Amino acid sequence: MSTEIEKLTQILKESNNIVFFGGAGVSTESNIPDFRSSNGLWNEKLQINFTPEQLVSHTFFVRYPEEFFKFYKDKLIYPDAKPNAAHVALAKLEEMGKLKAVVTQNIDGLHQAAGSKKVYELHGSVLRNYCMKCNAFYDEKFILESKGVPTCPKCGGKVKPDVVLYEEGLDNDIISGAVRAIAEADTLIIGGTSLVVYPAAGLIDYFRGKNLVLINKSTTSADNRADLVIHDAIGKVLGEAVNNL
Ligand SMILES: [Zn+2]
Numbered sequence: 001m002s003t004e005i006e007k008l009t010q011i012l013k014e015s016n017n018i019v020f021f022g023g024a025g026v027s028t029e030s031n032i033p034d035f036r037s038s039n040g041l042w043n044e045k046l047q048i049n050f051t052p053e054q055l056v057s058h059t060f061f062v063r064y065p066e067e068f069f070k071f072y073k074d075k076l077i078y079p080d081a082k083p084n085a086a087h088v089a090l091a092k093l094e095e096m097g098k099l100k101a102v103v104t105q106n107i108d109g110l111h112q113a114a115g116s117k118k119v120y121e122l123h124g125s126v127l128r129n130y131c132m133k134c135n136a137f138y139d140e141k142f143i144l145e146s147k148g149v150p151t152c153p154k155c156g157g158k159v160k161p162d163v164v165l166y167e168e169g170l171d172n173d174i175i176s177g178a179v180r181a182i183a184e185a186d187t188l189i190i191g192g193t194s195l196v197v198y199p200a201a202g203l204i205d206y207f208r209g210k211n212l213v214l215i216n217k218s219t220t221s222a223d224n225r226a227d228l229v230i231h232d233a234i235g236k237v238l239g240e241a242v243n244n245l
Contacts, residue, residue, distance in 0.1 A: 004230045005237060009244040011187055011211045011228065018099040019185040020090050021203065022234075025192025025216060027106045029084040029235045035075045041067060057166035065149040065158065072143075072161065077126050078108060079140060085235035086191065087114035089242040094118065096245070101181035103203070105193065107163050120178040122170055124163040133157025182206045191215040191234040195222050 012018070024034040040051045043064075054060055055071045083091075091114040093099035101118045102111050109127045111119045129138040131152035138159050143150050150159040164170055182188060186209040194216065195201050204212070204222060214226040215237050223229050230237050 005240050007228050008241040015187040017186045019101050019181050019188050021103045021190045023105045023193025026086050026234055027108055030081045032078045032081050032108055038075050041071050053166055058168050061165055069149055083110045083114035085239035087111055089238035091115035092242055103178040120174050128162035129159050131157040132160050179206050185209045187211040189213040195220045
């Protein structure tokens with residue numbers, strides 16, 4: 001066992017109010033690629049290539065819904081993805097009473113699929129979709145099976161994924177819940193994020209606890225602030241440390 005994993009195990013042992021903050025790197029180990037790494041979408045009519053960020057913006061959703069859903073179904077929904085060792089370890093920590101919340105930037109619902117109960121989904125979830133007119137609920141399957149732009153069978157309104165698009169604000173209740181959890185935590189573990197995407201960097205500033213742990217394959221802007229930095233795969237690191245408990 002590496003010294004780093006031993007140190008993490010020790011921190012987990014002495015902590016009783018852990019919060020995990022996770023980014024895209026947590027999902028890539030379930031074979032969900034970061035959509036920002038895609039090439040975007042070439043538009044024949046306009047003869048321009050839209051970037052991934054443009055494609056999942058509110059403006060794009062309103063102006064080009066067909067292209068939006070084409071990209072969305074292709075690059076943001078992974079119905080066959082399964083929780084990985086990181087998701088499972090975090091659910092186990094919560095069951096043990098040590099972990100109080102997961103704050104995630106991912107929209108795949110894999111933390112809940114692994115058994116996590118308290119999850120703050122900063123950017124929403126692809127598993128929830130609502131009619132923009134009558135607010136009727138639709139699941140992921142409905143979106144995947146719809147042709148072109150998903151339309152509400154009840155009222156004919158456009159169905160929108162409950163996902164925070166670029167230019168849209170984050171949900172206030174979710175943000176304040178996440179801030180409260182982080183502010184009260186004795187240990188904050190940040191994993192699978194390089195901490196450049198808003199609001200990740202800002203949220204860490206609320207942490208007043210004892211141990212700040214960073215687990216990421218590459219270096220992050222907060223490495224120098226952390227008590228423990230582990231540059232390795234999140235599933236392997238968390239899986240091993242939690243198994244040691
Ligand atoms: Zn409707």
